[in-house]
Amino acid sequence: MTDATLHPAAEAQGPEASLGDYWALLKPRVMSLVVFTALAGLVAAPGGVHPLIGAVAILCIAVGAGASGALNMWWDADIDRLMRRTRARPVPAGRVEPGEALGLGVGLSLLAVMMLGLAANWLAAGLLLFTILFYAVVYTMWLKRRTPQNIVVGGLAGALPPLVGWVAATGTLAWAPVLMVLLIFLWTPPHFWALALFVRGDYGRAGVPMLTETHGDRATRRQILLYAALLVPAAGALAWVAGGPVTWAAASGLNALFALAALRVWRRDAAAAEADGWTAERALFRLSLFYLAGHFGALLLEGLA
Amino acid sequence: MIQVEHEIHGRRRGRNLGVGVLLGMLVAITFGVTVVKVTQLGAAGAFAQGGMAMEPATSPDPAAATP
Numbered sequence: 001m002t003d004a005t006l007h008p009a010a011e012a013q014g015p016e017a018s019l020g021d022y023w024a025l026l027k028p029r030v031m032s033l034v035v036f037t038a039l040a041g042l043v044a045a046p047g048g049v050h051p052l053i054g055a056v057a058i059l060c061i062a063v064g065a066g067a068s069g070a071l072n073m074w075w076d077a078d079i080d081r082l083m084r085r086t087r088a089r090p091v092p093a094g095r096v097e098p099g100e101a102l103g104l105g106v107g108l109s110l111l112a113v114m115m116l117g118l119a120a121n122w123l124a125a126g127l128l129l130f131t132i133l134f135y136a137v138v139y140t141m142w143l144k145r146r147t148p149q150n151i152v153v154g155g156l157a158g159a160l161p162p163l164v165g166w167v168a169a170t171g172t173l174a175w176a177p178v179l180m181v182l183l184i185f186l187w188t189p190p191h192f193w194a195l196a197l198f199v200r201g202d203y204g205r206a207g208v209p210m211l212t213e214t215h216g217d218r219a220t221r222r223q224i225l226l227y228a229a230l231l232v233p234a235a236g237a238l239a240w241v242a243g244g245p246v247t248w249a250a251a252s253g254l255n256a257l258f259a260l261a262a263l264r265v266w267r268r269d270a271a272a273a274e275a276d277g278w279t280a281e282r283a284l285f286r287l288s289l290f291y292l293a294g295h296f297g298a299l300l301l302e303g304l305a
Numbered sequence: 306m307i308q309v310e311h312e313i314h315g316r317r318r319g320r321n322l323g324v325g326v327l328l329g330m331l332v333a334i335t336f337g338v339t340v341v342k343v344t345q346l347g348a349a350g351a352f353a354q355g356g357m358a359m360e361p362a363t364s365p366d367p368a369a370a371t372p
Contacts, residue, residue, distance in 0.1 A: 018319060019323035019324075050341050050345070056334055056338055115334075
């Protein structure tokens with residue numbers, strides 16, 4: 001009997017990743033947000049979709065998002081190694097080979113797009129493919145290391161899932177899902193810039209041109225306020241077109257809170273923030289998570305009712 | 306002497322089991338989607354035959370159908 005793995009040389013050939021490492025490559029936290037917003041888009045769409053087709057569509061969107069996460073980790077392994085927040089990821093930590101992450105990303109992308117096309121329709125599949133390519137190529141490979149507008153443009157990839165969900169259910173485009181995309185698109189910059197204000201050193205070490213690094217603290221705070229102001233009409237339009245009283249109530253409350261939190265961040269300077277451990281910036285970041293969950297939770301509730 | 310159980314084997318077994326479960330799920334999903342599609346296609350086919358090639362089997366107004 002021979003077993004190559006018992007030989008020390010075989011163990012030195014490469015890492016033996018666990019299933020959990022491959023799961024981590026798919027960025028499960030991002031995937032959960034994608035599932036949530038895509039489900040809201042699918043449920044808010046008019047007409048019914050067979051429950052199994054709906055479930056498979058959401059699964060395909062989730063797998064597509066996970067695949068783009070794996071491609072992102074493959075490409076960004078060098079800078080992930082330099083940042084505290086990301087150095088424990090499977091590729092920079094050496095638990096998964098870069099080629100495995102690439103193979104998993106490409107394989108799952110193809111599988112997700114094909115399955116969505118066969119189960120739902122090819123317009124939804126095309127949109128999913130566009131989303132994956134936009135995140136992996138336009139954001140990760142092109143914009144992320146070149147411009148401080150990286151997350152503004154790249155945010156489109158994270159914003160598209162509700163549109164894919166809607167199109168999977170209906171086969172057509174409409175204003176309501178476009179406004180859902182707009183809401184996430186405008187929400188992304190203040191969400192990430194609030195984070196960038198208090199994990200600043202990380203991005204600087206990796207040479208990622210976040211707005212905090214290239215234009216400084218003051219400009220970032222101004223931009224956060226600007227996007228918070230733009231979110232108000234976008235959320236109103238979404239509630240007008242796609243929502244009922246619950247969405248209206250959620251939009252009113254959350255936008256008031258978000259605008260106030262952004263105003264608080266804008267009125268401070270770096271010294272004041274550092275003195276109290278970036279309390280306002282951390283609060284805005286946390287609120288931004290509730291903001292999106294609240295809007296899409298309301299849409300989901302009304303769609304199910 | 307062959308070592309009975311190496312830590313690497315446990316990890317590999319977990320990975321293989323996981324891949325097996327995922328492949329099983331893929332088969333189940335493909336089967337389920339096929340059943341739904343064929344069922345929907347059957348309904349659409351019946352509609353196309355009844356609505357486009359033939360007169361409706363029953364009149365919407367029973368009184369009008371009575372001679």
